[in-house]
Amino acid sequence: MKELILSERVLQRLDRRATVALSRQVCDTLRALILAGELPAGAKMPATRVLAADTALSRNTILHAYDQLTAEGYLTAAFGSGTFVSDTVPQPQEAWSDEPDTQPPATPFLLSRRGSKLVQEASASDRQLGAFVSGVPDVSLFPRAIWNRLLSRRWRQQTPELLTYSYGAGYLPLRQAVAEHLRLARSVRCEADQVVITTGIHQSISLLARLLGDHGNTAWMEDPGYWGARATLVACGITPVPVPVDEEGMAPQAEQLQQPPRFIFLTPSHQYPLGMIMSLARRRMLLEYAHKRGAWIIEDDYDSEYRFDGRPIGSLQGLDPHDRVLYLGTFSKTLFPGFRMGYMVLPRRLAAHFATGLSELYREGRLMDQAVLADFIEGGHYASHIRRMKQCYATRQALLRAAVARHFGADWPVSTHEAGLHLVLHLPEGVDDLGISIAARTLGLTARPLSRYYANEAWARPGLLLGYACVPDEEIAPAFERLVQVITPALEHTRRTQGRAPSSERINDQAWSGA
Secondary structure (H helix, E strand, O other): OOHHHHHHHHHHHOOOOOOOOHHHHHHHHHHHHHHOOOOOOOOEOOOHHHHHHHHOOOHHHHHHHHHHHHHHOOEEEEOOOEEEEOOOOOOOHHHOOOOOOOOOOOOOOOOOHHHHHHHHOOOOOOOOOOOEOOOOOOHHHOOHHHHHHHHHHHHHHOOHHHHOOOOOOOOHHHHHHHHHHHHHHHOOOOOHHHEEEEOOHHHHHHHHHHHHOOOOOEEEEEEOOOHHHHHHHHHOOOEEEEEEEEOOEEOOOHHHHOOOOOEEEEOOOOOOOOOOOOOHHHHHHHHHHHHHHOOEEEEEOOOOOOEOOOOOOOOOHHHOOOOOEEEEEEOOOOOOHHHOOEEEEOOHHHHHHHHHHHHHHHOOOOHHHHHHHHHHHHOOHHHHHHHHHHHHHHHHHHHHHHHHHHHHOOOOOEEOOOEOOEEEEEOOOOOOHHHHHHHHHHOOOOOEEHHHHOOOHHHOOOEEEEEOOOOOHHHHHHHHHHHHHHHHHHHHHHHHHHOOOOOHHHHHHHHHOOO
16 A cells, blocks of 8 residues: 555544544554455555654654554564564465365354254343342442441451462351351251352352263253253253142152152252242152162251241251252352352252362352351351341232232242242133233233243143342232233133133142143
8 A cells, every 4th residue: 555545544633633643543443454354464554753744743653553553463673674564464375284175164153053952041130139030139228337337347357368369168157157057047068178169059059060970961850940940951961850839849750769869959948939939758769769779868957047937947957867969058048049059068069169260160258258257157147137028028929918908819820938039829720821921921010920931841730930129018909000010911811712611629739730
């Protein structure tokens, strides 16, 4: 390119009123011309004095641009000869391919097959607050003043060890506090050296799948069950196998018992999303089966702290004499979801390996947060907070149940009322719960469809998951009245198409049918 033409191209793109430095503008212009091929490899660049004069810019401005392009590899300087455009054009395909005429394969999707499946079947919601978001606590009631005081104290101590990477299983005082809490509150048999701190249930499941599973292994999953666990296992190459649930919890069928899985994923103390408690007989059966067949039981102790009738149900891990249970917990429901911290309790023979795997794969940190949480637990604030929130959520659940009874009758089937942060409002067979969920969003409400929690569509039953934990007391009844505006037309449509009114007794039977 002739020097005069090059200076004209530079002048065309200069904006002397812009906040971007002139040297940066010159650099960007020359880089674009090189990448476009208008300044070919080997072309000699004009001298800095010449280009500065032609563009009415200072020589230092041009020098800065040339120096930057030289550092990035676009230009090369030959002492005594000048500055030239570097050869940055890729070599022809013939130089690196044995099949020069082969066209690259068509790529209809940017993602891998596994990635495409994950994204297409994603169930994570873009709404994480308000009526009736499920699985989210009332973050406004978190004791911020206490937490800030503990956090400030830790920062004043200025301990360098808390500001670097976390190697191993996590901050030892936190692991000791977690072990003590679980022994007292959840009947978990553990010591601190069995506790591994993670960023939550998803990371815990991912680490379990990667260290204990191989591609193609199977995992029994409660159906309906938690979509997040299913998606995480699939992303790690584990094939989920849906297993129905009944009033006693996971109920594997005879043919399934003949094909033992690598993992058995359970929420025994509060089945998600239906809420039943796994019976002692079923617990003992699955523990014995896992022992004899070499399977690992993943116990997700979901919402175990929030039981409104009596003491919390003891953990499955506490009944395990064979060390086949991998116990998972999280602080997302008891503190706040954005905290992103959880834990695993593992058999001793596994714990050290998982501490190494966690450090190798995830390069953990957040030791300062772990230290503050340890102080929070040891100071009794954690137990006090849970007690306060349990009372709050029991009140809100009662308000929601009263609203359901007021509109649909006291005997309308509702499950998960003994514990947790949500209710399941069961619906008659044939009702489009997904349609209700979509219509509810137009009213500013969130009601997740129960049918979408089933992996086996033949077993799917309609219903709505209604979270009440993050809804203020005074908003529950008005919000449910708005939800009724979209539920009632769906029930009426079902009545017309099926030719009969929905019976609450029949709906209640359907809630457990197919299990």
